[in-house]
Amino acid sequence: MGIREFLEEHPWAVVGAVAAIALILPWLPLGEATGYVTRVATLTMVYMALALGLNIVPGFTGLLDLGYVGFYGIGAYTAGLLTIHYGLSYWVILPLAAMNGALWGILLGAPTLRLTGDYFAIVTFGFAELVGLVIRNELWLTRGPMGIPGIAAPSIFGHVLSKEWEFFYLMLAILVFVVILVRRVENSRLGRAWFAIREDEIAAEACGINIIRYKILAFAVSASIGALAGSFYARWFRFIHPDMFKFWESILVLCLVVLGGMGSVVGVMLGALVMIPMTEILRVGLGAFVDWAGGAGLTWISPDLVNARYLIFGLILVLMMRFRPEGLFPAVRVRGEMHPGSERERDEEDESLYEARTDHEKNSLG
Amino acid sequence: MDLQNLFDMSSLFLQQLVNGLTVGGVYALIAVGYTMVYGVIELINFAHGEIYMFGAFITFHLITVYKVPFFVAALVAVAACAVIGILLDIVAYRPLRNAPRLAALITAIGMSIFFQNLALIKWGAQIKSYPLEALPPFFSDVAVRIGDVQVTWLQVFILATTLLLMFALHTIIHRTKVGAAMRAIAQDKRAAALMGINVNRVISFTFALGSSLGAVAGILVGVFYNAIWPTMGYIAGIKAFAAAVLGGIGSVPGAMLGGVVLGVAEVFGAGYLSSQYRDGIAYAVMILVIVFKPSGLLGKAMIQKV
Numbered sequence: 001m002g003i004r005e006f007l008e009e010h011p012w013a014v015v016g017a018v019a020a021i022a023l024i025l026p027w028l029p030l031g032e033a034t035g036y037v038t039r040v041a042t043l044t045m046v047y048m049a050l051a052l053g054l055n056i057v058p059g060f061t062g063l064l065d066l067g068y069v070g071f072y073g074i075g076a077y078t079a080g081l082l083t084i085h086y087g088l089s090y091w092v093i094l095p096l097a098a099m100n101g102a103l104w105g106i107l108l109g110a111p112t113l114r115l116t117g118d119y120f121a122i123v124t125f126g127f128a129e130l131v132g133l134v135i136r137n138e139l140w141l142t143r144g145p146m147g148i149p150g151i152a153a154p155s156i157f158g159h160v161l162s163k164e165w166e167f168f169y170l171m172l173a174i175l176v177f178v179v180i181l182v183r184r185v186e187n188s189r190l191g192r193a194w195f196a197i198r199e200d201e202i203a204a205e206a207c208g209i210n211i212i213r214y215k216i217l218a219f220a221v222s223a224s225i226g227a228l229a230g231s232f233y234a235r236w237f238r239f240i241h242p243d244m245f246k247f248w249e250s251i252l253v254l255c256l257v258v259l260g261g262m263g264s265v266v267g268v269m270l271g272a273l274v275m276i277p278m279t280e281i282l283r284v285g286l287g288a289f290v291d292w293a294g295g296a297g298l299t300w301i302s303p304d305l306v307n308a309r310y311l312i313f314g315l316i317l318v319l320m321m322r323f324r325p326e327g328l329f330p331a332v333r334v335r336g337e338m339h340p341g342s343e344r345e346r347d348e349e350d351e352s353l354y355e356a357r358t359d360h361e362k363n364s365l366g
Numbered sequence: 367m368d369l370q371n372l373f374d375m376s377s378l379f380l381q382q383l384v385n386g387l388t389v390g391g392v393y394a395l396i397a398v399g400y401t402m403v404y405g406v407i408e409l410i411n412f413a414h415g416e417i418y419m420f421g422a423f424i425t426f427h428l429i430t431v432y433k434v435p436f437f438v439a440a441l442v443a444v445a446a447c448a449v450i451g452i453l454l455d456i457v458a459y460r461p462l463r464n465a466p467r468l469a470a471l472i473t474a475i476g477m478s479i480f481f482q483n484l485a486l487i488k489w490g491a492q493i494k495s496y497p498l499e500a501l502p503p504f505f506s507d508v509a510v511r512i513g514d515v516q517v518t519w520l521q522v523f524i525l526a527t528t529l530l531l532m533f534a535l536h537t538i539i540h541r542t543k544v545g546a547a548m549r550a551i552a553q554d555k556r557a558a559a560l561m562g563i564n565v566n567r568v569i570s571f572t573f574a575l576g577s578s579l580g581a582v583a584g585i586l587v588g589v590f591y592n593a594i595w596p597t598m599g600y601i602a603g604i605k606a607f608a609a610a611v612l613g614g615i616g617s618v619p620g621a622m623l624g625g626v627v628l629g630v631a632e633v634f635g636a637g638y639l640s641s642q643y644r645d646g647i648a649y650a651v652m653i654l655v656i657v658f659k660p661s662g663l664l665g666k667a668m669i670q671k672v
Binding site: 125133137254258305321 | 458461469471472473477478480482486487490491608611649650653656657660
């Protein structure tokens with residue numbers, strides 16, 4: 001049994017192992033680095049939640065969403081504004097932020113989800129850019145480029161969270177909730193309808209699935225998870241700024257999903273687990289390298305090298321699509337689709353069904 | 367309202383119109399690159415905006431480092447961008463011709479980010495400008511002045527170049543053999559191949575053509591605003607794509623029209639409505655067109671084949 005099959009068949013074993021590691025992580029004897037490591041771990045979990053949320057749209061339903069950061073931003077600003085203006089408890093804000101995300105998901109999705117893949121991708125992109133513009137320009141609401149400082153930290157039974165490990169466990173709890181939600185949905189009627197749409201929209205419609213309705217649901221669930229992650233981020237970081245919610249973030253989350261394996265719950269989490277710490281290592285490592293190069297008189301090395309770590313994200317997207325489009329830890333079903341007509345798929349396919357396939361199936365993900 | 371006031375307003379209007387046409391012409395140049403590539407391989411080439419950026423930067427590099435005269439540098443940059451476009455297709459897109467559309471789209475985004483960061487490493491994040499002494503001196507002279515309306519030679523040059531290139535493009539597409547091949551592939555790739563058309567070669571040609579027009583646009587914008595930076599292709603690319611969508615994706619005259627309409631709409635929107643939302647106008651136009659009239663102004667209604 002390969003690793004892939006093991007992951008596919010025993011997701012809870014993996015989740016359990018990860019959870020066990022996660023539980024003891026803030027207590028590892030790392031000396032001064034403990035706070036930093038815990039912070040990176042928390043950030044990794046934020047991105048795991050984002051990846052799980054985004055995964056629902058390209059992974060489960062087969063539509064490319066390039067504007068996921070829009071919902072993340074909406075969640076963060078919902079939480080930030082409700083906190084500074086009304087001082088609401090985080091436990092009230094959490095569902096409100098998720099609902100606001102879902103609301104915008106529906107508002108955007110309802111008119112646009114009947115579009116074909118490429119157009120839909122572009123519309124989501126435009127939406128996220130508009131969200132960014134509104135956040136930047138509506139000073140009366142969002143303070144624009146000044147950002148929103150001094151957002152209160154969440155409290156539990158009157159105890160205000162202040163230590164890194166406390167946020168770590170809060171995010172862990174949110175992440176566990178998201179994982180359970182996504183796993184439950186994945187194996188439900190709803191999830192099966194999404195997969196049917198992803199695999200063949202026309203066939204799905206012929207089976208009586210209301211395509212638009214299920215696509216909107218996918219979009220709303222995905223958006224609410226993004227907003228949930230955003231609301232945590234706002235109360236954790238306690239400062240939000242328009243620059244935190246730029247196009248890059250959408251691409252980064254997409255990269256996690258693609259790397260881990262579109263449609264695979266365990267995969268996208270592992271994608272985040274690999275990528276986010278790596279991003280941090282690159283940031284710190286490249287920073288140190290540039291400082292060293294500057295000191296050593298290597299003037300041809302530009303200080304902008306630090307920002308260029310995104311180069312690697314671009315390469316990952318390209319190389320993954322070229323050589324391993326199903327991701328590193330793929331869901332079995334997606335693997336078959338990404339290699340249309342391959343031997344393996346042919347073996348898995350029912351013979352009679354195979355006969356009925358038509359040419360357009362190749363494009364079922366578009 | 368007295369006459370003077372009216373005159374001021376109309377001269378402002380005229381000035382905006384000229385500026386809008388200049389910007390719009392440039393959008394049109396980029397937009398045809400999107401629309402042609404979409405026409406032949408049905409892919410949104412996200413990296414097209416980066417080719418535009420490369421056009422501006424390669425020119426800059428040649429001028430500042432190798433002291434090449436402006437027009438020579440521009441020509442070399444355009445040729446280089448044509449090659450980059452062909453390589454982009456061969457290395458990144460061609461292996462995915464039969465893969466799901468989602469895979470090709472993600473690859474295009476990946477290439478766009480890769481190019482952007484390559485430029486960031488090479489040239490740095492700071493805004494660069496062309497050294498003024500390297501540019502032809504007549505650029506900044508005023509060509510036409512009507513009342514308060516000024517049109518510089520640079521604007522005339524941009525408009526003339528755009529028109530000339532559009533005319534050349536139209537001729538290539540409608541009067542040459544390779545143009546006929548492009549149109550054939552846009553209609554039906556497989557049938558075109560059966561008719562003896564070397565599909566890959568024509569696709570390469572399409573990329574070369576689109577990329578060189580994009581590069582010209584990058585150089586023109588770089589000179590017009592005298593500012594270039596590694597992420598300049600990102601917004602310009604999206605706006606040009608919006609223009610292509612507005613005109614009807616896949617339609618070359620549509621892309622030209624869309625570019626001009628969008629450029630004018632943007633300048634007027636920024637002037638009369640809200641300058642902060644200048645970039646938002648393109649996105650809003652794009653979303654509205656996609657939602658309400660996906661075939662655009664001049665595009666053919668797309669029939670979804672089952």
